[in-house]
Amino acid sequence: LLANHLDRNALKKIRGKYVGYINKYPHVSDGYAQLGAVQLLLEEFPESLASLIKAKKLATPQQMQGGIYRNLVIAYFENGKYKEAYDAAGMAINLQKYVTDDKFFMYSLAKTEASLGKYEEAQTALRLIAAKVPNIKSDPEFIASVDYVFDKMKGQKSGGL
DSSP states (O other), X not given: OGGGGSOHHHHHHHHHHHHHHHHHOTTOHHHHHHHHHHHHHTTOHHHHHHHHHHHHHHOOTTTOOHHHHHHHHHHHHHTTOHHHHHHHHHHHHHHOGGGXXXXXXXXXXXXXXXXXXXXXXXXXXHHHXXXXXXXXXXXXXXXXXXXXXXXXXXXXHTTOO
């Protein structure tokens, strides 16, 4: 994911700071939300999911920002929890309409929808991000997302799902 573009050692140091923050303030959602985001970048998907779920549980309605749900979509998808990812996507979009400008959110949304057999929705998600982000069609993760969606569609047509 994004960690390829960032210094993994720096991310690990940041992760350690958020763990320290959580130890000091265990009832504050922000630390868990930020830790979960860093864990996503480090591709620590099960850990990220646990942190983000804890953030969601601790957050007050005013704190319940689309960013937590945005990250939950990715974490749920990467952990094979497609229904939960789909539900979190709906919350993220309701809370932050501009989340559909985020290519990583849209890739996870499209793959989630394809995993649930919602192929038209998956294709729409990919078309939407392709229309919003210039030159995205050469992005390896966009190509991988398109391939994922079409592989799921092919599997359905051949009886593989």
